[in-house]
Amino acid sequence: MIRRFVRRPTPFLLIAVALAATFVAILAVLVVPDRAETILRWLAVGVGVLVVLGAIDAITTRFPIDWRPPAAFASQIRPSAPDPPQRLREIERLVAYAQWDGVDFHARLRPVLRLIAARRLAAQGTIDIDANPEAARAALGERAWTLLAPKDPTKIRRDGGIASEELRAVVATLEALDDEPHH
Numbered sequence: 001m002i003r004r005f006v007r008r009p010t011p012f013l014l015i016a017v018a019l020a021a022t023f024v025a026i027l028a029v030l031v032v033p034d035r036a037e038t039i040l041r042w043l044a045v046g047v048g049v050l051v052v053l054g055a056i057d058a059i060t061t062r063f064p065i066d067w068r069p070p071a072a073f074a075s076q077i078r079p080s081a082p083d084p085p086q087r088l089r090e091i092e093r094l095v096a097y098a099q100w101d102g103v104d105f106h107a108r109l110r111p112v113l114r115l116i117a118a119r120r121l122a123a124q125g126t127i128d129i130d131a132n133p134e135a136a137r138a139a140l141g142e143r144a145w146t147l148l149a150p151k152d153p154t155k156i157r158r159d160g161g162i163a164s165e166e167l168r169a170v171v172a173t174l175e176a177l178d179d180e181p182h183h
Contacts, residue, residue: 010054010057011054011057011058014050014053014054014057017050018046018047018050021043021046021047021050022043022047025039025040025042025043091112094108094109094112095109095167097109097161098110098161098162098167099161099162099163099164099167100160100161101160101161102160102161102162104161105161105162106151109162110147110148110151113147113148113170113171113174114129114148116174117129117136117140117144117148117174117177118130118136120174120177121136121139121140121177124139124177125139127139133149137149139177140173140177141173143166143169143170143173144169144170144173144174147162147166147170148170
């Protein structure tokens with residue numbers, strides 16, 4: 001019947017032991033009054049031990065320890081995705097900056113895209129992007145060439161960067177260029 005009122009027996013048991021120890025200590029003081037100080041000290045020590053045990057019980061109930069062996073955790077550990085290569089992270093940053101500021105596009109990302117275009121055009125049909133810009137313009141298309149052509153730095157506006165759609169179109173054009181030489 002008492003268990004119905006108590007959720008866990010450990011705190012109730014500790015309280016019962018403390019009350020029993022107190023009752024025994026009172027009886028001992030009545031029987032041997034000259035030892036009262038020693039009996040009360042031992043009672044204080046005993047109640048202190050019971051309080052510590054109660055605190056440990058409360059902490060372990062609130063924060064249980066998982067006693068499974070480490071091998072049991074191995075199946076739960078998922079390896080994290082590997083970090084992308086440093087150069088890829090740099091290009092991702094260049095793209096992010098270029099979308100915010102036109103100067104960043106023309107100063108940082110456009111030279112990278114132009115180098116990729118130059119290498120692909122050279123591999124495709126020996127088109128030199130600097131020596132033969134007309135052939136490069138014809139191979140890349142007007143939209144890509146407009147973004148990859150060199151610009152006068154004084155005419156670059158310092159407002160919004162390149163639109164995502166334009167950047168995707170240029171990248172798609174560059175990817176469409178065949179890597180295999182066609183001699």
